[in-house]
Structure formats: structure tokens, C-alpha cells
Amino acid sequence: MYNLVWKDLLLLKRSLWITGLYVLFALSVFRTMPGGALTAAIVGATYMLMIQALTQDDKNKSEIMLNSLPLRRQDIVLAKYFSVFIYAALAILCCLLAQSVVSITGIPIPISRISLEGISGALLTMAVLISIYFPIYFKFGYLRSRMIGMFLFFVCFFFLPMAVGLTVQGLGGVDNLAAFRNIAAVMQDFGNWLQTQADWQIASYILALTLIIMAASVRLSLRVYSRREF
Numbered sequence: 001m002y003n004l005v006w007k008d009l010l011l012l013k014r015s016l017w018i019t020g021l022y023v024l025f026a027l028s029v030f031r032t033m034p035g036g037a038l039t040a041a042i043v044g045a046t047y048m049l050m051i052q053a054l055t056q057d058d059k060n061k062s063e064i065m066l067n068s069l070p071l072r073r074q075d076i077v078l079a080k081y082f083s084v085f086i087y088a089a090l091a092i093l094c095c096l097l098a099q100s101v102v103s104i105t106g107i108p109i110p111i112s113r114i115s116l117e118g119i120s121g122a123l124l125t126m127a128v129l130i131s132i133y134f135p136i137y138f139k140f141g142y143l144r145s146r147m148i149g150m151f152l153f154f155v156c157f158f159f160l161p162m163a164v165g166l167t168v169q170g171l172g173g174v175d176n177l178a179a180f181r182n183i184a185a186v187m188q189d190f191g192n193w194l195q196t197q198a199d200w201q202i203a204s205y206i207l208a209l210t211l212i213i214m215a216a217s218v219r220l221s222l223r224v225y226s227r228r229e230f
Contacts, residue, residue, distance in 0.1 A: 004079035008053040015052050019045045023094040027111040042122035045091035047153055050084055058142040077221050084130050092119060120206035127210040131217030138225040
């Protein structure tokens with residue numbers, strides 16, 4: 001499995017500098033959005049690297065070749081998921097390097113502050129995106145799942161934040177509806193409870209939820225990929 005991960009990293013070595021530039025761009029452009037900069041940087045960079053690796057696999061017919069070798073399909077699936085965590089780690093490293101370079105050199109580029117809870121939230125967003133996309137990819141292949149992946153990516157970056165904002169605004173204007181009042185009360189109580197927790201506790205909760213989501217996705221991917229024919 002680790003050789004499969006290393007194979008993907010070797011394919012992406014020429015794309016890493018582009019990822020660094022994108023991270024710096026995202027941290028600067030989305031700095032005014034609460035938590036938006038880290039999400040845009042980490043999730044965007046991770047998605048870019050993942051899609052680039054899948055594109056290279058499709059171009060080189062790697063999937064057909066791997067299934068002709070004495071490899072377990074389980075290892076192929078797990079390698080793809082494990083690679084995503086490597087990409088995310090590289091994206092986080094790029095974020096830290098960008099912050100350090102701007103701080104040390106004094107370059108007039110305002111960037112968002114990097115925090116533990118921000119990184120955890122970005123990882124959760126990434127986990128949701130990947131957990132939905134990978135089962136579809138392993139079921140239908142890269143070409144047939146490519147448009148779905150792009151749709152999910154844009155939903156996470158544009159429509160989801162917009163929907164959350166409209167929902168919050170709507171909750172403030174429908175006080176006469178008991179259902180919305182109950183939802184607002186629950187959300188407020190949950191937010192108040194989170195404020196009593198330490199940063200490391202919040203990060204731990206988010207990371208635990210991330211692992212649960214990913215584990216469910218891995219199980220589904222293994223199931224559909226074991227039945228796929230080439």
C-alpha cells in the first residue's frame with residue numbers, strides 16, 4: 001500500500017510548487033471570511049493534488065495495470081484514502097510556511113491567522129468532500145465521476161456557505177415559527193457549549209467526527225470496488 005502512495009507522490013512532485021502558490025493566494029484572498037481562508041487553502045490544495053493524481057492514473061491506465069498485478073483491491077482503495085491525508089499534510093505545511101515567510105520577510109500580503117480549530121474544520125470539510133466522492137469514483141471510474149467531483153467541490157466553496165448564511169438570516173426573521181425557533185435554540189445551545197470547551201477539545205471532537213465519516217466512506221468504497229469489473 002505504501003508503494004502505491006509513494007507512486008502518487010512521485011507523479012505530483014512537479015505540481016507541488018503550484019500548490020504552494022495557491023495556498024498563499026487562498027490565505028490572502030479569503031482572509032476576511034471566518035475560517036474561510038484555511039478551508040479554501042487546505043481543501044482546495046488537497047483536492048487539486050488528488051485530482052491531479054487521479055488524472056495521471058487515468059492517462060497512464062494505471063488502474064487496469066494495478067488490477068492485473070497480485071495486489072489486493074483493499075490496498076488500492078486504502079492507498080487512495082491515505083494519500084489524501086498526505087496531500088492535506090502538505091497543504092497544512094504550505095500554510096505554515098506561507099505564514100512564516102510573510103512574517104519574517106515583512107511582505108505586504110495580509111494573510112489569515114492559522115489556528116488549530118481552523119485546521120480541524122478544514123479537515124472535516126475535506127473529509128466530507130472526499131467521503132462522498134471516492135465511493136462514486138471507485139464505482140464508476142475517473143471519467144464518469146469527474147463532473148460529480150467538480151460539482152461537490154464548488155458546493156463546498158460557494159453554495160454551502162451561501163446556504164448557511166441564508167439559513168442564519170432566515171432564522172432571525174421567522175420567530176413566529178415554532179420549528180425554526182427550536183432549531184435556532186438548539187444551534188445556540190450547541191454554540192454556547194462549544195464556547196466552554198478548550199481549543200484542543202474542539203479540535204479533538206472535529207477530528208473524531210472526521211475519522212468516523214472517513215471510515216464509513218472507506219467501507220463503502222471497499223464494497224463497491226470489490227464488485228467492479230475491468
